[in-house]
Amino acid sequence: MEFMEVIRKRRSIRKFKPEPVPDELIMELLEAARLAPSGTNLQPWRFIIIKSEEKRRELLGHTVNFVVTAPVVIACCVDLNTYKQHKPQRIKELTRAGAFSGVDLNFNDGDKYWKQRGALNANEIREYVSINCAVAVQQLVLRATDLGLGTCWVMMFDQDSVKKILGLGADIDVLALIPVGYADQDPAPRPRLPVRELLIKELK
Ligand SMILES: Cc1cc2nc3c(=O)[nH]c(=O)nc-3n(C[C@H](O)[C@H](O)[C@H](O)COP(=O)(O)O)c2cc1C
Structure with a gap:
């Protein structure tokens, strides 16, 4: 299908x-998510495929009822550890790739910046990895449309009970359930x- x-x-x-949805199609959805961009290339997204x-x-009772009626539910999760575990290595890779070229401003030097x-606190980390995960989830959702599959972003669920x-x-936190x-x-x-x-304004 054409992109637009x-x-x-x-x-x-x-x-x-x-x-049922063939497994190959589910793998295609994960592939679309896998290729998403992320801040510092952290790739904090993780997935659980619920078929049974x-x-x-x-x-049921922990999210909206229609979620449960889909043959597959993908729990889209964030790994809160990625920020601390992978950031130093990712910054090295990005610096090597020239992403922070120019050293006059700290904004241009990943490490110095x-x-x-300073270190992000737990809430800031959660917010940061969640934004990144959302990018991947939307890629997954669009690929589903491309493959003739229906989905719905669902954030109405009880975090503690779904995690349990x-x-x-x-x-690991659950960001969204995608039937x-x-x-x-x-x-x-x-x-x-x-x-x-x-459009707030156009600055010419
Ligand atoms: C981040 C996000 C969270 C959403 N959460 C829910 C939800 O919990 N339950 C639901 O029925 N729809 C949810 N939706 C779907 C929206 O209601 C829907 O995208 C919006 O009404 C526009 O309709 P459309 O997606 O068909 O264009 C969510 C959508 C997004 C992007």
Whole structure:
């Protein structure tokens, strides 16, 4: 599908056919997510594929009901450790690749910039890795449209109970649940603001 067609065709799907989704397609979705860009190339996204009906049903009461009706649910997670564990190595790689070329400003020197900025606190780390994970999730969602699959971003869930159901520890948070399946509805486009309302100003 042409790129803008994918963007235009995507809808939040909340009704799914029971038809299973082939594993190869699920792997294609993860591949699209894997290739996403991330701050300092941290790649903090992690995924849990939930296929068994039994496990999906455990989510009932902890998220919106329609999630459980999809044949596959992808729990999109963030690894809160990536920031501390991988940042030094990633900064070295990016510096070698010339991403921080020029040394006059600390903004142009990865190492100096981060030293000056100081360590992020736990909340800032969570926010930072979550933003990065969202980029990957949206790539996954668009690839699903491209492959004829329906999805919906779902952030309405109880973090603690979903983590418990998925057997996750303190280092991993769930950012979103993405039900995946063949759409059993064809929703009209939801309203969007016109560009003129998005554009604060044009500086010429
Ligand atoms: C970050 C994010 C979180 C969302 N969370 C939910 C959710 O918890 N439940 C739900 O039904 N839809 C959720 N949505 C879907 C939005 O309601 C939907 O994107 C919006 O109404 C526009 O409709 P469209 O996606 O069909 O264009 C979420 C979307 C995004 C991007």
